[in-house]
Amino acid sequence: MGRxxxxxxLTVPILGVAIFVLAMIPGGVFDDHWLPVNINEHGxxxxxxxxxxxxxxxxxxxxxxxxxFWFLWKYDTETRTEPVKYTHGSHxxxxxxxxxxxxxxxxxxxxxxxxxxxxxxxxxxxxxxxPKPALVEVTGRQxxxxxxxxxxxxxxxxxxxxxxVNDLHVPVNEQVVIVVKxxxxxxxxxxxxxxxxxxxxxxxxxxxxxxxxxxxxxxLVCAELCGWGHYKMRGRLWVDSADDFAKWLEQxxxxxxSTEIASASQE
Amino acid sequence: xxxxxxxxxxxHGHPEMTLRQFINxxxxxxxxxxxxxxxxxxxxxxxxxxxxxALGIRWQLAFPWQSVPxxxxxLFAAEGGQMSPEFYxxxxxxxxxxxxxxxxxxxxxxxxxxxxxxxxxxxxxxxFPTLNMLSYWFMWPAFFCIIMSFLNPPYGAGAGWTSYPPLxxxxxxxxxxxxxxxWWLLAVTLVGVSSMMGSVNYMTTILQMRAPGLTMFRLPxxxxxxxxxxxxxxxALPVLTAAGFMQIFDRMAGSGFFxxxxxxxxxxxxxxxxxxxxxxxxxxxxxxxxxxYIMILPxxxxxxxxxxxxxxxxxxxxxxxxxxxxxIAGLGFIVWGHHMFVSGMNPMLGLTFMVATMMIALPSxxxxxxxxxxxxxxxxxxxTPMLFALxxxxxxxIGGLSGIFMAATPVDIFIHDTYFIVAHFHYxxxxxxxxxxxxxxxxxxxxxxxxKMNETAGKWHFFLTFMFLNGTFFxxxxxxxVGFPRRLADPYHYATFKHLLPMNQFITYCAIGMVxxxxxxxxxxxxxxxKGPKVGRNPWNANGLEWMAPxxxxxxxFDFQPIVYRGPYEYNSPEVETDFYPQTQPPPDGVEPAADExx
Ligand SMILES: [Cu+2]
Ligand SMILES: [Cu+2]
Numbered sequence: 018m019g020r021x022x023x024x025x026x027l028t029v030p031i032l033g034v035a036i037f038v039l040a041m042i043p044g045g046v047f048d049d050h051w052l053p054v055n056i057n058e059h060g061x062x063x064x065x066x067x068x069x070x071x072x073x074x075x076x077x078x079x080x081x082x083x084x085x086f087w088f089l090w091k092y093d094t095e096t097r098t099e100p101v102k103y104t105h106g107s108h109x110x111x112x113x114x115x116x117x118x119x120x121x122x123x124x125x126x127x128x129x130x131x132x133x134x135x136x137x138x139x140x141x142x143x144x145x146x147x148p149k150p151a152l153v154e155v156t157g158r159q160x161x162x163x164x165x166x167x168x169x170x171x172x173x174x175x176x177x178x179x180x181x182v183n184d185l186h187v188p189v190n191e192q193v194v195i196v197v198k199x200x201x202x203x204x205x206x207x208x209x210x211x212x213x214x215x216x217x218x219x220x221x222x223x224x225x226x227x228x229x230x231x232x233x234x235x236x237l238v239c240a241e242l243c244g245w246g247h248y249k250m251r252g253r254l255w256v257d258s259a260d261d262f263a264k265w266l267e268q269x270x271x272x273x274x275s276t277e278i279a280s281a282s283q284e
Numbered sequence: 285x286x287x288x289x290x291x292x293x294x295x296h297g298h299p300e301m302t303l304r305q306f307i308n309x310x311x312x313x314x315x316x317x318x319x320x321x322x323x324x325x326x327x328x329x330x331x332x333x334x335x336x337x338a339l340g341i342r343w344q345l346a347f348p349w350q351s352v353p354x355x356x357x358x359l360f361a362a363e364g365g366q367m368s369p370e371f372y373x374x375x376x377x378x379x380x381x382x383x384x385x386x387x388x389x390x391x392x393x394x395x396x397x398x399x400x401x402x403x404x405x406x407x408x409x410x411x412f413p414t415l416n417m418l419s420y421w422f423m424w425p426a427f428f429c430i431i432m433s434f435l436n437p438p439y440g441a442g443a444g445w446t447s448y449p450p451l452x453x454x455x456x457x458x459x460x461x462x463x464x465x466x467w468w469l470l471a472v473t474l475v476g477v478s479s480m481m482g483s484v485n486y487m488t489t490i491l492q493m494r495a496p497g498l499t500m501f502r503l504p505x506x507x508x509x510x511x512x513x514x515x516x517x518x519x520a521l522p523v524l525t526a527a528g529f530m531q532i533f534d535r536m537a538g539s540g541f542f543x544x545x546x547x548x549x550x551x552x553x554x555x556x557x558x559x560x561x562x563x564x565x566x567x568x569x570x571x572x573x574x575x576x577y578i579m580i581l582p583x584x585x586x587x588x589x590x591x592x593x594x595x596x597x598x599x600x601x602x603x604x605x606x607x608x609x610x611x612i613a614g615l616g617f618i619v620w621g622h623h624m625f626v627s628g629m630n631p632m633l634g635l636t637f638m639v640a641t642m643m644i645a646l647p648s649x650x651x652x653x654x655x656x657x658x659x660x661x662x663x664x665x666x667x668t669p670m671l672f673a674l675x676x677x678x679x680x681x682i683g684g685l686s687g688i689f690m691a692a693t694p695v696d697i698f699i700h701d702t703y704f705i706v707a708h709f710h711y712x713x714x715x716x717x718x719x720x721x722x723x724x725x726x727x728x729x730x731x732x733x734x735x736k737m738n739e740t741a742g743k744w745h746f747f748l749t750f751m752f753l754n755g756t757f758f759x760x761x762x763x764x765x766v767g768f769p770r771r772l773a774d775p776y777h778y779a780t781f782k783h784l785l786p787m788n789q790f791i792t793y794c795a796i797g798m799v800x801x802x803x804x805x806x807x808x809x810x811x812x813x814x815k816g817p818k819v820g821r822n823p824w825n826a827n828g829l830e831w832m833a834p835x836x837x838x839x840x841x842f843d844f845q846p847i848v849y850r851g852p853y854e855y856n857s858p859e860v861e862t863d864f865y866p867q868t869q870p871p872p873d874g875v876e877p878a879a880d881e882x883x
Contacts, residue, residue, distance in 0.1 A: 037761075101663050122642040125692060129638075210780075244451055
């Protein structure tokens with residue numbers, strides 16, 4: 018029986034690795050069950066780090082799994098051949114298996130700092146080295162995303178700002194800065210394809226930034242529980258070509274003006 | 285002597301117990317063993333509740349908005365049996381709350397801590413028996429509050445087990461579950477009171493009441509883990525209690541500790557302000573990160589004892605094991621910010637927490653290597669408790685390694701609040717702790733009831749649980765890699781996650797199988813209490829002090845004064861013929877008392 022149990026524990030590293038490999042390779046049973054397509058210039062660094070940690074932990078996972086199996090197989094009471102090794106441990110081994118993981122962990126800790134900084138600490142600058150102004154302010158509220166675009170003057174919080182809901186348009190191949198905040202409870206501004214997630218908090222304003230490199234329509238997900246309608250707090254991210262983006266902005270402006278005129282004339 | 289005779293005579297004179305005696309012996313008992321068993325039975329019952337709540341979650345994720353089988357037409361008749369999104373948020377809130385505060389924490393500290401500490405240190409009871417009794421009975425008002433919170437009409441508490449404000453602290457944010465959230469806060473606070481009473485007792489007992497010869501470095505790792513856990517509880521809990529009261533004041537008295545100025549929710553003015561929602565997160569995780577270790581360290585200790593016993597070998601690196609438990613506990617106080625990398629906390633502060641979090645993986649790694657060292661070159665007996673203990677090691681490796689992904693701040697940006705983290709903590713808490721708890725029940729059952737559980741049924745229980753748990757939790761890593769978010773009643777209207785439905789259905793089938801497999805355990809457990817084969821004091825040929833007491837031990841535990849000559853892991857010692865060498869067995873003539881530990 019011991020041998021069968023040993024084999025059961027061997028299936029852990031085998032099936033574990035198999036499932037990850039099946040998910041990673043395109044096609045097959047787990048098609049499209051991996052990191053969604055990355056369209057952010059700053060996103061690759063996160064994917065690379067993910068894969069790096071995956072390979073590193075994978076080696077340890079396989080190594081410990083095989084050792085566990087081998088010890089169980091070899092020292093099973095029914096079939097073992099060697100006398101029991103009466104020992105209380107080994108100083109040398111303890112030192113080796115403390116220092117090796119410590120060094121590895123410290124390496125990962127330092128290695129990732131650049132990626133973190135580029136995502137959260139160093140906002141993009143314009144040609145003069147000044148912080149790039151925000152293109153749009155996103156406000157989460159139960160259960161929608163309200164958007165406020167800088168109008169013709171390119172500045173937020175002026176009279177010509179343009180307001181929309183849930184449809185976030187951004188130009189491709191351009192550094193985009195977004196101000197995110199919340200009106201009521203916590204939400205989280207999650208763009209899976211940009212590798213961007215930022216909780217929004219009432220009373221605080223924060224910035225996120227990215228540079229999209231592929232036009233298309235993507236999901237804007239709320240990733241922090243915000244009440245019963247959390248699941249349906251869905252927005253759409255439209256990455257447009259520069260022309261399309263300008264056209265859309267103009268159209269949004271016209272629509273806003275016409276509704277303003279309409280409501281003004283009604284009064 | 286006279287006293288004993290009188291007692292005996294008294295006992296014989298009244299063969300049938302009076303009601304008062306019965307209540308004092310089995311209900312308001314001050315005997316640590318009865319209290320431990322009371323904790324065990326109640327937490328196992330809550331375990332069942334928590335498992336059924338999980339099945340509710342799994343149903344919605346596999347068959348969104350479809351009529352819930354069995355209970356659907358009873359609970360949601362108006363909606364044709366389909367659950368509401370409010371009910372879904374209540375389900376995952378209650379699943380986590382029940383499993384964490386009513387199962388894992390009290391089953392480790394309350395059930396096993398209570399039962400094992402005095403026995404394993406050779407004491408007749410806890411230092412403060414009355415306090416011990418109170419620590420159990422304070423759980424009942426907590427049960428009452430959490431049931432009130434769950435059954436609150438029209439909706440139960442739905443702010444998650446983390447209860448983040450303003451959703452949790454401003455009533456208008458979750459209309460319909462307003463008083464439910466207050467009940468929830470009271471429940472968690474009362475559990476805290478119970479834990480605090482326990483932890484004071486455990487620390488005092490372990491420090492003051494060890495048998496002669498039982499130095500700290502001769503303690504079983506179970507006791508070391510319980511000791512360090514008690515310290516963690518004592519230092520971290522007051523912060524949660526304070527935060528809990530602050531949130532209760534925010535809800536009931538408009539104090540606004542966690543409410544920013546000028547907040548308007550659901551078109552209603554919050555009518556308080558000047559606070560910070562992030563403050564709650566800091567206070568909450570200052571407790572709840574150490575709580576993660578409160579939920580795993582005792583399991584690690586018990587697994588170490590089981591591994592040594594069935595590998596018939598001393599623990600490899602006993603002192604490094606003790607130091608790594610202490611290291612985990614120490615570092616455990618300065619890593620709470622890793623739950624807040626994307627919360628809006630200063631990203632610079634995030635870096636500090638990231639480095640501390642990376643380093644806390646080190647003591648866990650050391651423990652894994654030492655467990656492997658323990659079974660290396662042993663005489664491995666594949667008993668049911670051993671299988672569960674081995675699976676703890678195998679599964680904890682997965683839970684530990686997946687933690688490194690989250691610790692890496694940039695990667696956490698993507699996987700935070702996805703199923704990757706759900707996979708991670710279920711590998712730690714179910715595949716880790718719950719499996720260790722099962723193993724420990726099989727292992728110490730003979731001591732608790734004087735009878736053994738059935739081995740064949742035990743192995744089937746192990747095999748099925750092991751298969752189904754991996755089927756349930758492993759694929760969640762893959763969901764997480766796609767970015768599949770947690771806590772969504774219906775994630776499939778997002779184009780990114782639409783195609784993940786079949787995988788979720790598979791997971792749900794496995795979850796149902798996992799819960800169903802526990803029937804084998806329940807049947808075996810109750811059958812064996814009454815009909816299991818009777819055993820003597822030491823059915824596993826183990827070394828620990830608890831195995832020297834009668835099975836089950838009477839009031840006062842030991843029928844002799846235990847004197848300790850060595851640590852509990854002297855299996856296959858060259859000093860004796862047998863492959864075990866109990867802590868109380870005097871060394872044979874001519875043998876020098878062994879030096880405490882190898883160096
Ligand atoms: Cu939300
Ligand atoms: Cu934590």
